Amino acid sequence: MLKKTPLNETHRQMNAKMVDFGGWDMPLHYGSQLEEHHKVRQDAGMFDVSHMLPVDIKGDGTRDFLRKLVANNVDKITIPGKALYTCMLTPQGGIIDDLIVYFLTESWFRIVVNAGTADKDVAWILKQRDALAPGLEITPRRDMAMIAVQGPNARAKVWQVIPGSQAATEELKIFQSTTLNHFFIARTGYTGEDGFEIILPAEEAPTFWKSLHAAGVAPAGLGARDTLRLEAGMNLYGQDMDESTSPLESGLNWTVDLKSERDFIGKQALLDSNPTQQLAGLVLLDRGVLRSHQKVVGQVNGQAFEGEITSGGFSPTINQSIALARIAIGVSPGDEVQVLVRDKQLRAKVVKYPFVRNGKVLV
Numbered sequence: 001m002l003k004k005t006p007l008n009e010t011h012r013q014m015n016a017k018m019v020d021f022g023g024w025d026m027p028l029h030y031g032s033q034l035e036e037h038h039k040v041r042q043d044a045g046m047f048d049v050s051h052m053l054p055v056d057i058k059g060d061g062t063r064d065f066l067r068k069l070v071a072n073n074v075d076k077i078t079i080p081g082k083a084l085y086t087c088m089l090t091p092q093g094g095i096i097d098d099l100i101v102y103f104l105t106e107s108w109f110r111i112v113v114n115a116g117t118a119d120k121d122v123a124w125i126l127k128q129r130d131a132l133a134p135g136l137e138i139t140p141r142r143d144m145a146m147i148a149v150q151g152p153n154a155r156a157k158v159w160q161v162i163p164g165s166q167a168a169t170e171e172l173k174i175f176q177s178t179t180l181n182h183f184f185i186a187r188t189g190y191t192g193e194d195g196f197e198i199i200l201p202a203e204e205a206p207t208f209w210k211s212l213h214a215a216g217v218a219p220a221g222l223g224a225r226d227t228l229r230l231e232a233g234m235n236l237y238g239q240d241m242d243e244s245t246s247p248l249e250s251g252l253n254w255t256v257d258l259k260s261e262r263d264f265i266g267k268q269a270l271l272d273s274n275p276t277q278q279l280a281g282l283v284l285l286d287r288g289v290l291r292s293h294q295k296v297v298g299q300v301n302g303q304a305f306e307g308e309i310t311s312g313g314f315s316p317t318i319n320q321s322i323a324l325a326r327i328a329i330g331v332s333p334g335d336e337v338q339v340l341v342r343d344k345q346l347r348a349k350v351v352k353y354p355f356v357r358n359g360k361v362l363v
Contacts, residue, residue: 005050006145006202010209014219022116024051026222033223037316040191040228041359044151045220046212049190051115054144054199055122058108059136066101066109068264069128071247073257077103081177083188086255087247088121089266093273094243095250097121098235100188102177110184112146112197114237128265145205147198149217150228152359154195158185161211169196190225192232192357230322231315233281233353239292240279240310240324246270249326251279251353277307280331281353282323282339283363286346289314290323290339297345298337300330309339317356318363324353 002025011018016027027048029036039045057065066074072086082103088096097117102110113121122140129136149158159166168180169187177186184199200208213219226236233251235241241250248256248270258270284290290312297306305328312323327337333352338345351363 003051005048006205007048007050007209010206011048011219016219016221019222021051021222024115026051027219029221029223030219033221033227034316036218036220036224037227039218040151040193040220040224041317041356042152043218044149044154044157044195044216045218045224046209047148047150047220047225048145048209049148049197050145050202050205052146053113053115053118053122054141054146055111055113055125056108056139056141057111057125057136058139059133060107061133062107062109062136065129065133065136067262068132069125070099070101071256071264071266071270072101073260073262074101074103074109075260075262077101079176080104081179083175083177083186085175087252088124089247089264089269090243091265091269093246093266093269095237095241095245095247095252096124096243098237098241098252098255100186102186116238141199143202144199145202147200147205147209147212148189148191148195149198149212150189150191150193150195152194154193154217157212157215157217158196158198160215161208190232190234191228192234192354193228194358227313227316230311230313230324231317231354231356233324233355235279235324236311245326246273246275248273249275249277249279251324276329277326278329278331279310279324280327280333281351281355281363282309282312282325282337282348283318283351283355284321284323284339284346284348285336288321288341288344288346290321290341290348295340296325296327296337296348297340298327298331298335300328305331307337315355318361322355323348
């Protein structure tokens with residue numbers, strides 16, 4: 001039996017094509033994935049991300065616990081509502097999950113974890129809680145729904161729908177959040193566009209979704225979400241990273257604090273590691289489509305190397321095929337590599353991602 005979000009029936013009423021996504025019954029598109037993609041880049045679209053899981057961590061010592069639990073330093077977030085992107089690691093330095101941590105009060109932090117890893121994440125957090133801070137209260141919030149509204153006009157359209165939200169959020173900076181009545185509104189997203197991710201009571205989600213639609217926000221499914229996040233150069237757990245890879249070889253060095261004296265799970269493994277691979281962007285120069293698991297070959301310093309595409313596809317904004325690939329350190333933007341596509345070697349240029357941000361092509 002597939003799991004259902006509080007918006008499942010609403011998606012069906014809007015004639016969404018539903019698919020099995022990691023055990024969840026989720027909308028792939030509502031007619032045209034391409035139109036949904038462009039709507040987000042040019043106007044505003046909304047995604048049901050209620051399959052993701054907010055987890056509230058409460059009690060004295062919550063910050064100390066998170067200092068140990070995650071790779072980025074939660075001491076960076078001291079203003080209520082401030083958010084921090086980070087990874088949770090195994091002792092060997094592998095990525096259990098990437099997540100966002102929100103600081104609400106010294107005794108209340110909220111984290112949002114990925115859908116496919118939610119059960120594993122909660123089990124890991126509880127295990128570490130029992131070992132490090134047994135007095136903390138860990139509460140998975142399946143009583144909540146989560147809707148992402150993204151695009152250059154996203155914030156203005158949310159302001160139309162939630163009374164008082166403009167005054168409450170107009171000065172909200174990227175990676176900040178606020179609470180307004182029963183809405184938890186964060187200026188975060190997974191598309192490379194401006195907008196909000198909004199957490200609200202599950203029973204209110206269908207009415208809120210329909211109000212957004214009436215305000216001109218287009219429903220968008222998993223298909224557009226994937227092409228948008230790929231253009232934005234954002235990792236997808238299970239493709240671009242997992243427990244077999246470290247953040248240092250997944251383009252996530254910036255989410256790891258190795259400079260402070262603070263210890264965290266996986267820190268020593270990262271300090272002891274000597275990464276030989278990096279995550280890089282590719283733009284296909286020949287005709288074809290880049291896909292995950294295709295081999296990438298080339299040379300660096302006169303030595304042949306072999307890498308692999310982790311995420312690939314056609315970019316509707318650039319009108320070319322693009323990819324994220326794990327390739328040898330030393331390969332630089334502007335270098336050319338070959339990708340094995342159906343036994344043919346196609347030329348691709350290495351680029352610095354993101355490919356698209358705030359509607360602008362950057363490569």
